[in-house]
Amino acid sequence: VAALFIQGVNPVYDLPEGEALARALERVPLVVSFSERVDETAATARVVAPDHHPLESWGDAEAVAGTVSLLQPAVNPLGNTRSVLKSLAAWCSAPKNAYETLREHWQVAIFPRQKRGRSFQDFWDHSVQDGFAEVEPTRVQPRPFNLSVVRPVPPRPAASDAFALVLYPKVTMLDGRHAHNAWLHELPDPISKVTWDNYACLAPAAAARLGVRDGDVVRIEVPDGAGERSLELPALVQLGQHVSAVAVALGYGRKGTERFANVGPRWLQALASVGPDGRVGKNAAPLAILGDGLIRYERSNARIVKTGAKRALASTQEHHSLSAPRNVAPGQVEPRPIVQETTLAALLSGSCEHNTKSGPDAQNDLWPDDHPYSGHRWAMAIDLSACTGCSACVVACQAENNIPVVGKDEVRRHREMHWLRIDRYYAEHASAVDVAFQPMLCQQCDTAPCESVCPVIATVHSEEGLNQQIYNRCVGTRYCANNCPYKVRRFNWFDYPREDRLQNLVLNPDVTVRSRGVMEKCTFCVQRIQEAKLEAKRTGEKFSDDAVHTACEQSCPAGAIVFGDLNDPESRVAKLAASGGAYRVLEEFNFRPAVHYLKIVRNRPEGEEGKQHG
Secondary structure, three states: OOEEEEOOOOHHHHOOOHHHHHHHHOOOOEEEEOOOOOOOOHHHOOEEOOOOOHHHOOEEEEEEOOEEEEEOOOOOOOOOOOOHHHHHHHHOOOOOOHHHHHHHHHHHHHHHHEOOOOOHHHHHHHHHHHOEEEEOOOOOOOOOOOHHHOOOOOOOOOOOOOEEEEEEEEOOOEOOOOOOOHHHHHOOOOOOOEEOOOOEEEOHHHHHHHOOOOOEEEEEEEEEOOEEEEEEEEEEEOOOOOOOEEEEEEOOOOOOHHHHHHOOOOOOOOOOOOOOOOOOOOOOHHHOEEEOOEEEOEEEEEEEEEEEEEOOOEEOOOOOOOOOOHHHOOOOOOOOOOOOEEEHHHHHHOOOOOOHHHOOOHHHOOOOOOOOOOOOOEEEEEEOOOOOOOOHHHHHHHHHOOOOOOOHHHHHOOOOOOOOEEEEEEEEEOOEEEEEEEEEOOOOOOOOOOOOOOOOOOEEEOOOOOEEEOOOOOOOOOHHHHHOOOOOOEEOOOOOOOOOHHHHHOOOOOOOOOOOOOEEOOOOOHHHHHHHHHHHHHHOOOOOHHHOOOHHHHHOOOOOEEEEEOOOOOOHHHHHHOOOOEEOOOHHHOOOOOEEEEOEEEOOOOOOOOEEEO
């Protein structure tokens, strides 16, 4: 190999034989990397010519046959970067920019596939305006299935004390390409709820047999030819996992994550967010198997040895637990569960409708109806059957509302700042374990317990049903957080550092950056509501709730979150709130929340719903 150009991959980090590959790359006369940073592979290159960020680039893609999408730059390049298309054109003695190259390609390859008889200029202009073009799909001739590449599943561990090692990509890190994003490090894993680390997942029975508890450091040893490879990680006891399996996430231990050592506030008792080696987590890729042109991410005959060391994990699962006390269920044997389930048969028959008679008695209410809503009344409906726990809404909320990253140490102290969290519940059903996810945010209660205890009226109710937080009034008593039954208020213990220029560039100018000593929480993206109102006033059009989408609603890939005007009977949120499967959390307390949840629908015989526990 005389010249090697590397784009979009990091094989020295990803591959099991990465160290051997790095030594081999030293013998290549010319190695060029287009990586955005000096990663493990770029460190071996002779030349690093960083490519533009996707938001700075021209490009295209055909993810679905017949629909070709266009990638357009949204901002000017922020760094000293250059498009790969432009670099290759210059090195081929035909200098032209990426836009010209893309346009020429479309004229030759895409334009002949158009469905209408338009000129190329007209076709190109409409495609750029729409962001995509519908063309005749290319016919692909399927090939016969090649049975020779199929590999059997490895046998179960032969030794009684051996485990099957399974390496898996985490939803946040994938193959490590997102390891330099602090938002994703602090995003709790949907199942384990652990942040800022990877770990060795063990079944409860296996952990008991080994005498291992959460945070105990274990050494995973796997045979490798004449020797063996090992990796030391903290253990996590994971319900529902196979008793003979140990699971480890890929994507951690990346070069460059050393910069997160001081990501949190700097104070006397602060601890680093990185591990003993100075990086976030450990790289588990060396434990994979490379051979016959395949990478296998499972291995048999792995051994687990307890080292005696401990490393506390930063898990958020029990930080803000919700439970309904038994003495707040008037006329009921038990209080209503936080996560409610029904069956498909009950849903179709209408027998799953919410029993409103068992709720608070309006005639004996201590709270008068002092919140009449003559205009809009903002509310939300969340379909628990659709929610997959992916947590895209959590990151979208963090980006939209300038929510700081606090670091691993602060998360361990129960001080994460997310306005929206995903509560994970397990449901026991026969011998299986079901998982339920519940997005939990400020419920915008009509009779909000936080409002009645604030001594400076920093939290008040708006005429459109929003529980407002006035930051410049707040003096940080935290009475509201103590009185909030949903535990969705966050307190700024510090002025969190934002010294990086790029960190300041991602701040939303429409949202205040809060200071130390101030309480904050979800506002239903009130800045988006106001923006839509101003736009309707500017254009003279009638304002509709269809023009407003909260950040969490906009980012939910499953469409589980619906936001809108409850006073509009034709709105989607009003129809969902009035449906038979809707309920409100902790309704027994008469908080009158504006967030309605739709029960989880299980395809089981009626009466066989699982019993939830955290």
